[in-house]
Amino acid sequence: MDGEGNITRRRALLAGGGTLAFGGGVAYVASRSGSGGERYVPATSHTSDETTSFGVELTGRPIAGERDAPVDIYYWTDYLCPFCKEFETETFPEIGRNYIDAGDVRLVALYMPNIGRYSTPAAIWGRCVWSQVADAEPSAFWNWHSAAFDEQPNSGKDWADDETFAEVAERTDGVDRSAVETCREERGESIRESMDPNLGVAHEARIQGTPGFVIYNRESEAAVKAVGAQPYENFADAIDQVLEA
Known part of the structure; x- marks a missing residue:
């Protein structure tokens, strides 16, 4: 990245002007982090009822990191997405250890x-x-979350169904499968509808696929957009720029 030239501001980002996807704008590049596919569980996670200054609604969303971390990473994902699995296993652990657990970033x-x-x-x-x-x-959520991605087969064939996700819940310590099933039955439609506002934010930021990211300093409103399974080095460069902006 080229320093300040890759940073825009919230208003410009959502207007579609002056925005750059880091890594030269190339989506879905292979990771070079070499982390070995490890599983990461954040040292701290929390809930929030706020809507951030970027317009992201946090209610009911998993948040890794400290409440007062200065930089947010908004991470749009899909459990069926192979490039999301690559991010989860190759890049997320390093971001977690070096930025989330250090108190600089919340995801x-x-x-x-x-x-x-x-x-x-x-x-x-x-x-x-x-x-x-x-x-x-x-922490039980992050264990379940990683295990759900682990279910993706190398063949890429259709694999996702109720039974698969129920079995992941059944074997994840701290997750009550019965309670989760009740939530799905009673709140499934309202949860689906509640995704729409944050999908709107993603579309405004010209994020149309997964994994998609906005790295955002809530005070300065400096932001960088990313698409694809970018290597850790790209994320570290972007986070450092946004932290200092």
């Missing part, structure tokens, strides 16, 4: 169902798991 997990017929039900599973564990044992 907000948002859903953009866009891969297959089960993308929306999978997103509802995620929101219901979070609602069940957020107050008492938020």
Whole structure:
């Protein structure tokens, strides 16, 4: 990246002007982090009822990191997305250790169902798991979240269904499958509808696929947009720029 030339401001980003996807604007490049596919569980997670100055609604969304971390990463994902799995296993652990656990960044997990017929039900599973564990044992969500991505087969064939996600809930410590099933039955439609405002924010930022990211300094409103399974080095460069802006 070229320093300040890659940073825009919220208003410009949402207007579609002066925005750059880092990494030369190339989506879905292979990761070079070499983290070995490890699983990351944030040291701290929290809930919030606020709407951020970028316009992202946080209610009911999993948030990794400290409440007062100066930089947000808004992360639009889909459990059926292979490039999201690549980000989760190759890049997220390093971002977590170096920025989230250090108190500099908080990551907000948002859903953009866009891969297959089960993308929306999978997103509802995620929101219901979070609602069940957020107050008492938020680490259980991140374990479930990683395990859900682990279910993706190398063949890329259709694999996602109720049984698969229920089995992940069943074997994840701290997750009550029965409570999650009840949430899906009683709140599934309202959860689906509640995704719309944040999908609107993504579309305004010209993010049309997963994984998609906005790295945002809530005080200065400096922002960088990214699309694809970018390597850790690109994220670190962008986060450092936004932190200092």
